[in-house]
Amino acid sequence: MTYDFDEIIDRSGTGAEKYTGLETLYGNPDAIPLWVADMDFKAAQPILDAIKERAENGVFGYTVKPDGYDDAVCSFQKRRKNWDIDKRLMSMSLGVVPSICMIVRELTWPSDKIIIQTPVYGPFYNAVRNAQRELLESPLKETDGHYYMDYGDIEEKARQGAKYIILCSPHNPVGRVWTRDELVSLGRICIKYGIKVIADEIHSDLILWGNKHTPFSAISEELRKLTITCIAASKTFNLAGLQSSVVIFPDVETKAAFDRAWERLHIECNNVFSLVSTQAAYQYGEEWLEQLIPYIEGNINLVMDYMSKNIPLIKPICPEGTYLIWLDCRKLGMTGNQLTDFMVHKAGIAMSAGTYFGKNGEGYVRMNVACPRATVEKALKQLQTAVEQQII
Incomplete structure (x- = not known):
C-alpha cells in the first residue's frame, strides 16, 4: 500500500x-x-492491524514473548544488514537507554572509566555519571561540517585505563553512519587495550543516501566478543511509546547477568502491545x-x-x-x-x-x-x- x-x-x-x-x-x-x-x-498498517487484533481479544494478562518473535528480529537484521545474530544471546528490554543504564550499572565496576564521543546523545552522560563511573569524553573532530572519530584521543583515553566505550552508531546528533573502515580502526584500539563496547545502534535501520550501516559486533569474532549491541524497532517504526528493545550479548554469562538485573526489579518481559507491534514491524513493516x-x-x-x-x-x-x-x-x-x-x-x-x-x-x-x-x-x-x- x-x-x-x-x-x-x-x-x-x-x-x-x-x-x-x-x-x-x-x-x-x-x-x-x-x-x-x-x-x-x-x-x-500491519503494525496497527496487529495491535488492533490483540486489543480485540480483550484480555491483557501477563504475557510472554510470542512464538516467532526472535526469528522476526533476526530475519530483519539478516535481510537489512546481512547480520547473523545468535538468538540465544538476545534479551528483551524496555528500551535502549534503560538497557545502557542497566549495562553500565550492573556489568561495569565502580572504578571503571567509560568513553563517550561528544557531542552525543545526552543520556549517555547520565548513564555513566548516575552509576558513579568515571566519564572520559573523546570529542569528535569536525572538518568542513563532517565529523570524524579522533583515534589518537581514543587511544590516549585507553592508555588512561578506559574499560568501556559507548558507541553511537549511527551517531546522534551529528548523523554520521560510520564506515566499516572507521569502525575497524576503532576496533583495533578496543582489541589492543581490551576495551569493551556498548553499541547503541537504535538508528541503524534509518540509513540515507545509499550509505551502509555495519554492525560493530559483525566486523569480526574478536569484536563480537567485546560488544554488547542495543537495537530497537522504536526509532525505525515510530514505536517509542511502546517501550521495547533488544540487546545482543557476546556470551551467555553476560546475558545472564543482564537478565538477573531485570529480574531483581521484577521486570522480566515487555508489555503485550510492545511484543506484537515489534514482531509485526520486523515481519511486515519494510x-x-x-x-x-x-x-x-x-x-x-x-x-x-x-x-x-x-x-x-x-x-x-x-x-x-x-x-x-x-x-x-x-x-x-x-x-x-x-x-x-x-x-x-x-x-x-x-x-x-x-x-x-x-x-x-x-x-x-x-x-x-x-x-x-x-x-x-x-x-x-x-x-x-x-x-x-x-x-x-
Whole structure:
C-alpha cells in the first residue's frame, strides 16, 4: 500500500511528550515541535492491524514473548544488514537507554572509566555519571561540517585505563553512519587495550543516501566478543511509546547477568502491545520503511537547499542516517541559552539545544524532520524571518 507522510495528524490529547513539553520545557505551547526524536507519522498498517487484533481479544494478562518473535528480529537484521545474530544471546528490554543504564550499572565496576564521543546523545552522560563511573569524553573532530572519530584521543583515553566505550552508531546528533573502515580502526584500539563496547545502534535501520550501516559486533569474532549491541524497532517504526528493545550479548554469562538485573526489579518481559507491534514491524513493516526513507531524504534536501539560499548564517550538516539534522548556528553569535530562547520565542520552533549533547554542542541545535513536509516548510519560513529580523 501507499503511505501518506504528508498527512497532518493531531497528536493533542494523547500525552505526546513532543507536544506537552512545549509549555513545560520551552515555555511556548505554540512552537513547532522539532525536538524529541519521534515521528509525526502513523505506524505501518500491519503494525496497527496487529495491535488492533490483540486489543480485540480483550484480555491483557501477563504475557510472554510470542512464538516467532526472535526469528522476526533476526530475519530483519539478516535481510537489512546481512547480520547473523545468535538468538540465544538476545534479551528483551524496555528500551535502549534503560538497557545502557542497566549495562553500565550492573556489568561495569565502580572504578571503571567509560568513553563517550561528544557531542552525543545526552543520556549517555547520565548513564555513566548516575552509576558513579568515571566519564572520559573523546570529542569528535569536525572538518568542513563532517565529523570524524579522533583515534589518537581514543587511544590516549585507553592508555588512561578506559574499560568501556559507548558507541553511537549511527551517531546522534551529528548523523554520521560510520564506515566499516572507521569502525575497524576503532576496533583495533578496543582489541589492543581490551576495551569493551556498548553499541547503541537504535538508528541503524534509518540509513540515507545509499550509505551502509555495519554492525560493530559483525566486523569480526574478536569484536563480537567485546560488544554488547542495543537495537530497537522504536526509532525505525515510530514505536517509542511502546517501550521495547533488544540487546545482543557476546556470551551467555553476560546475558545472564543482564537478565538477573531485570529480574531483581521484577521486570522480566515487555508489555503485550510492545511484543506484537515489534514482531509485526520486523515481519511486515519494510514496505512502510522503504517509503519513509526517501520522504525523510526529501525533507533533509528541503532544509539543505532552503538554508543555503535563504538562511546562510545557519549551516545544516547533512546526515548520512537518522531523521535528525545538526544545525551549526555559531555565526548567529549566541550563547546556548540565547540560541534556545531565539529559536523558541523569536522563530517559534522548539529544537533540541546543542548543549544537551555536551559542551562542544554550544552554538548548535538538533532539528527533527520526521514530520510532514508542510511542517518543515513552515518552520523554515519562520526561522528565516527571525534571523532576518535579528541581523537588521
